[in-house]
Amino acid sequence: MKIKYHDLIQQTFDFPQPEFKVDNGNLLFHDIPLMDLIEKFGTPFKFNYLPKISQNIQQTKKWFKKAFKENNYNNEYKYCYCTKSSHFSFVVQEALKNKISLETSFSNDMEIIRRLYNKGIVYKNIEVVCNGFKTDEYLKIISEMINGGFSNILPVLDNFREIDRLSDSIDTNFNIGIRIASEEEPKFEFYTSRLGIGYKDIVPFYAQKIQNHPFARLKMLHFFINTGIKDTSYYWNELYKCLRVYARLKKIAPEVDSLNIGGGFPIKNSLNFDYDYYYMVNEITYQIKKFCEEEGVEEPTLYTEFGSFTVGESGGIVYKILSQKRQNDREKWDMIDSSFMTTLPDSWAISRRFTMLPINRWEDSYERVFLGGLTCDSDDYYNSEQHVNAIYLPIFSEEKPLYIGFFNTGAYQDAISGFGGVHHCLVPQPKHILINKNKDGDFTYEVFREEQNYKQILDLLGY
Known part of the structure; x- marks a missing residue:
């Protein structure tokens, strides 16, 4: 019987896809080893994969060049x-x-x-x-x-x-x-x-x-x-x-x-x-x-x-599942180590959907869950309505940490939430990482902005 999360995805979608594949139970995004980033930078963090911006621009130019030629x-x-x-x-x-x-x-x-x-x-x-x-x-x-x-x-x-x-x-x-x-x-x-x-x-x-x-x-x-x-x-x-x-x-x-x-x-x-x-x-x-x-x-x-097409698919955000809350006999809440209202405001403000996948534990069995943020606001969640279908993730385990990623989030989120400002319940802006490739084709990583600390937030508030 196929009960692994990897089996679920392969049975439901055409997978792997150009930007997503799995290696040894871990997700790669454009071949970027996301678990390596988690081990290096911790969570939560936002990232931008800069080559994707140029790729989308150049692809669009090719489409129009071809269409112009075909239509004289x-x-x-x-x-x-x-x-x-x-x-x-x-x-x-x-x-x-x-x-x-x-x-x-x-x-x-x-x-x-x-x-x-x-x-x-x-x-x-x-x-x-x-x-x-x-x-x-x-x-x-x-x-x-x-x-x-x-x-x-x-x-x-x-x-x-x-x-x-x-x-x-x-x-x-x-x-x-x-x-x-x-x-x-x-x-x-x-x-x-x-x-x-x-x-x-x-x-x-x-x-x-x-x-x-x-x-x-x-x-x-x-x-x-x-x-x-x-x-x-x-x-x-x-x-x-x-x-x-x-x-x-x-x-x-x-x-x-x-x-x-x-x-x-x-x-x-x-x-x-x-x-x-x-x-x-x-x-x-x-x-x-x-x-x-x-x-x-x-x-x-x-x-x-x-705009969105240029930059959106370069962006993503990675969270850790901190804990699981069971409010009744049917609903399981996986709690992330940040807030959707702070980091993905489109997801709660206008029910915008993003590609969401676990980063690790693809070989484990799965369960249906809801995703909850850290704020005390009842709207700080991501559920099946936004995700079209129910959310399934590898079964929560205290001994085996689970990390998840939201992808193609590079457009509007920081402008709407207010980059570096004061956020709901004072949840901090996460670390922001830039990913590029050098001339040898190797990935390079740069911290664009560290996670906000409490002193920066309280300074903004006049304390």
Whole structure:
């Protein structure tokens, strides 16, 4: 009878998978020996495997290159990294190794660009797409940088007032974009995105404010929907509406040469994840090419702004199961040595799922459990609702410590929980480790930030 945890996984999923395999009862992630990290650094700890960032960028570029060739698409593809997914320097600098552009959403993002420039990591020709509702400070920094020679900074107008503010403060030629306020999916609580300008208002706005502007040149139309890039009637319908606006604009504004379709590639959240990335890239390319031919306009340079897809699959977090609590005759609670609210806020705030697997003891028998965090909050748990199916882990044993990992957690978690700040019940921010490869192909490890200590936390609170 097959009762080992390894048997369960092999019977339930196609396993091993490209990033996961088991060696001597221990899990490897991209061949990284996770038990070695546990023995070296202890738990809990977060990590980022930096080569995965470049791998995803390069793979996406290959998909678009292939699709452009198959569809005879006569323009360029440009990859932007959406910085709000993870602002960490090690993420941005790894992404920039791949000759990409950046997308920003707030004034402090622009200070990152300045610091990268001062360190010689980027030059004044770096392309930056400035999104979001722009405060006066955001507009001020954009204007200062354009006036200072950053010629490829492109503010995407979110509302009518922004062009006036930019016009008052920029004294040279500059490019702009317009964000379309897309209609939300029917199940949303509101009909239209709060971001951007309505479909019917864009062409009149161009004619009144931009067409005869002495300095501003409309270059880009920006399109994004919250549900992401999915093969649904809703997605294709919104894309077609966007293309109709592009075609109308192109006929009166030949300088418009770029279409930004935003982000939205999903990342793997379970072992049965199934998404045909190339099919979607090819279909988007085909539909845009076909539409432009029918309208008699040139197909645009195509931009994407992948954030989660760029960085998400590089990240993970490892916990130790401290103890098991049995609250009744049916429920077993495996208690981790941290808090989900501190380290994986998406898991409790919006029931986001992540790939969760034990690190060791794959040859042991298993049991159904719930996972509980250390805080006193009733929401600090991870259960079958988030995990789709019930959670099964090797049977708890006081004599044989069990370690578990959550994978593909590299996007948004630190920004939402507040990296290094004060967390619920004062549970500390865990140690953060960077994993890379040297020129010989060997793994290298660096502690980016040690676990918070009580003095750091109490200092923040004024004690």
